[in-house]
Every structure is written in structure tokens, then in C-alpha cells.
Amino acid sequence: MKKTTARSTAAPASTRSTTKKLDPAKKKPKVKKPVVLAYDLGGTKIAVGVVDLDGKILAFQREVAFIKQGKQATLDQLIRLGKFMIEKFPEISHVGIACAGPLDPVAGDLLDPTNFSGPEGNWERVPLTTVLAKGLKKKVILENDAAAAILAEIWKGLPEGTQNAMILTLGTGLGTAVVANGELVRGGRHLHTEGGHMIIRAGDQSAPCGCGQFGCAEAYLAGRTFAYRGRKRLGSEIIDAPQIAARARDGDPVSLELFDEYSELLATALHNYIMLFYPEVVVFTGSFAAAHDLFLKNTEKKLAKMLVRRNKVMNLQPKLVISKLENQAGLLGGAYVAFRAMRLL
Numbered sequence: 001m002k003k004t005t006a007r008s009t010a011a012p013a014s015t016r017s018t019t020k021k022l023d024p025a026k027k028k029p030k031v032k033k034p035v036v037l038a039y040d041l042g043g044t045k046i047a048v049g050v051v052d053l054d055g056k057i058l059a060f061q062r063e064v065a066f067i068k069q070g071k072q073a074t075l076d077q078l079i080r081l082g083k084f085m086i087e088k089f090p091e092i093s094h095v096g097i098a099c100a101g102p103l104d105p106v107a108g109d110l111l112d113p114t115n116f117s118g119p120e121g122n123w124e125r126v127p128l129t130t131v132l133a134k135g136l137k138k139k140v141i142l143e144n145d146a147a148a149a150i151l152a153e154i155w156k157g158l159p160e161g162t163q164n165a166m167i168l169t170l171g172t173g174l175g176t177a178v179v180a181n182g183e184l185v186r187g188g189r190h191l192h193t194e195g196g197h198m199i200i201r202a203g204d205q206s207a208p209c210g211c212g213q214f215g216c217a218e219a220y221l222a223g224r225t226f227a228y229r230g231r232k233r234l235g236s237e238i239i240d241a242p243q244i245a246a247r248a249r250d251g252d253p254v255s256l257e258l259f260d261e262y263s264e265l266l267a268t269a270l271h272n273y274i275m276l277f278y279p280e281v282v283v284f285t286g287s288f289a290a291a292h293d294l295f296l297k298n299t300e301k302k303l304a305k306m307l308v309r310r311n312k313v314m315n316l317q318p319k320l321v322i323s324k325l326e327n328q329a330g331l332l333g334g335a336y337v338a339f340r341a342m343r344l345l
């Protein structure tokens with residue numbers, strides 16, 4: 001992947017020769033930086049924004065996604081939000097969408113996203129870029145949300161020159177994406193890594209997953225599934241993940257035990273990911289990453305124990321860090337793929 005250096009937006013030669021004759025004390029006419037429209041579509045929320053080539057968000061809007069109302073309602077919502085932004089920034093030519101997977105980024109189709117279902121049931125295959133290109137009359141590029149987030153991290157979050165990194169998005173689900181040797185990793189058929197559905201405790205009936213299996217990493221490590229397990233253990237119907245975290249910080253032994261189990265399972269999942277991709281840094285993002293004070297150090301220790309023999313000859317232990325991009329990584333990643341399609345990055 002090319003490192004992002006903002007391209008010169010020098011004016012055409014004819015303009016330059018005119019400006020030479022101007023009084024040097026006068027300011028040169030401001031050249032507008034290219035901008036793109038970017039979306040981040042998740043299981044519960046849609047964010048839409050206009051982003052410039054420096055990664056600056058010039059306009060932004062967030063709404064509850066109409067997923068529960070169904071596929072058509074959500075597509076109409078995306079088009080309405082996009083049109084609103086394009087009216088303000090008519091120079092937009094490209095649109096990038098970061099969306100929950102699975103999806104086919106080359107065809108631009110959603111492949112029945114795991115956490116999307118409405119009154120008509122599951123979404124099945126949806127030609128998302130075709131529908132949006134028709135509705136917005138722009139070129140539209142689709143990318144998996146976790147892949148978009150790791151691209152945004154490499155662009156604007158991690159230290160310059162980072163070549164080997166992985167991201168774990170801990171929210172409704174557990175998304176994963178990897179950059180290895182400077183390139184985004186995709187599997188065969190252009191499909192993305194689905195590390196959330198790597199089974200880490202086979203047949204564990206206490207951990208049902210949205211994909212239909214039991215014992216997937218996502219069934220323990222997403223904020224939503226952590227809360228589901230916590231409610232059972234704490235005998236509460238309504239407690240959520242931030243409340244369990246608050247109890248743990250107050251020293252509640254059951255809540256602390258839940259976080260210890262979480263660290264153990266996270267270390268197991270990371271061990272498996274390391275054996276496939278060898279990241280030097282793992283970035284955590286998503287709403288549940290806010291509880292990092294309760295699991296990150298512990299996970300690091302447990303992981304170091306698992307890697308003790310290998311670390312003697314080559315340090316495979318990745319740095320575990322929290323994203324600095326807060327919840328903007330998906331949106332910035334959407335912008336990144338749009339700029340890349342314009343050959344500006």
C-alpha cells in the first residue's frame with residue numbers, strides 16, 4: 001500500500017502564469033482539496049461524511065440505521081443521506097462505503113451480512129454499489145468495515161511506515177482485518193478475513209453465534225455477546241457491558257471473573273490470528289474497547305505465556321493498542337478507498 005502523501009493540487013499552468021503577475025503581497029487564490037463522500041454502515045448506525053484528501057471530515061451526520069425496517073428502507077436512507085451531502089458538495093465524484101460483512105468488494109455486493117435482518121428476514125445478496133450508483137449518480141466503492149478501519153489506521157492512526165497490523169472491532173460483532181507487508185489481506189475470491197467466526201471453543205452451547213455456529217470468537221468477544229453472557233452469570237435481565245465494566249471497577253468478583261475469562265478467550269483468539277498473519281500491532285476499536293483497562297494488560301500477559309517458546313527466537317508478541325481514531329475509522333476508511341479509486345492515494 002502506498003503511504004498517504006497528499007498530492008499537490010497545483011493550479012494548471014495557465015492559472016500559474018497569471019498569478020505570477022499578481023502583487024506578491026496578495027494571497028494566491030485558494031485551491032480546493034478534492035473531497036469524497038464516505039459511509040459507515042453497521043448493524044445499528046449509519047454515519048455519513050464528506051472527507052478531504054488530508055482525512056479531515058468537513059461534514060458529518062449519524063443516524064440510527066433502518067436495518068430493522070428492512071432492506072429497502074435502509075437503501076432509501078443511504079440515498080437520502082448521500083444526496084443531502086452531495087447537494088452541499090457538488091464536486092464529489094466518488095463514494096466509499098464501509099459496511100459490515102460478509103461482502104464482495106469487487107462485485108460491490110453484500111453477501112447476507114450476519115447482523116442485518118428485517119421484516120423480510122435475512123438480506124441475502126444485495127448489489128449495494130449498483131443501487132447507490134444509480135441513486136446518487138456517482139462512482140461507488142464498497143469495502144468491509146473492518147478492512148476500511150485498518151486502512152484508515154494505516155492512513156491516519158498508526159505510526160507512519162507501519163507494515164504489519166491487525167484490527168479487532170469490538171461492537172455488535174467482532175470484525176477483523178489485516179495489513180501484512182503493507183497490503184490489505186484478502187482471502188480467496190476477494191473475501192475478507194472473518195476472524196470473528198473462528199471457533200475457539202467448539203460446541204459450546206452457552207455461546208451461540210449469529211452465523212449459526214457455537215463457540216465462535218464473536219460469541220464471546222463482541223460487546224453484545226459479552227453482555228449476553230454477563231447477564232446470565234450475574235442473574236440480571238437488563239445489565240449491559242458498560243454496567244458490567246463499572247461493577248468490575250468497583251471490585252465485584254463475578255464481574256472481574258467475567259473479564260478474566262474474556263482476557264483468556266481474547267488471548268486464545270489472538271494466538272490463532274498471530275499464527276496466520278503475524279501482526280506487529282493489534283488495534284482495538286468499537287464501543288467495547290472502552291473497557292480496555294479491564295482486559296488489555298491481562299490479555300497481553302496470557303498471550304506472552306502462550307508464545308513463550310516462539311518469542312525466544314523471534315518476538316511474535318504484537319503491541320496491543322487502542323485506536324486513536326475513536327469511532328471515525330470506518331468513515332475514514334470509506335474515504336480512503338474512494339480516494340484510492342480516484343488514484344489520489
Ligand SMILES: [Zn+2]
Pocket residue numbers: 196197198209210211212213216218219
Ligand atoms: Zn460465528
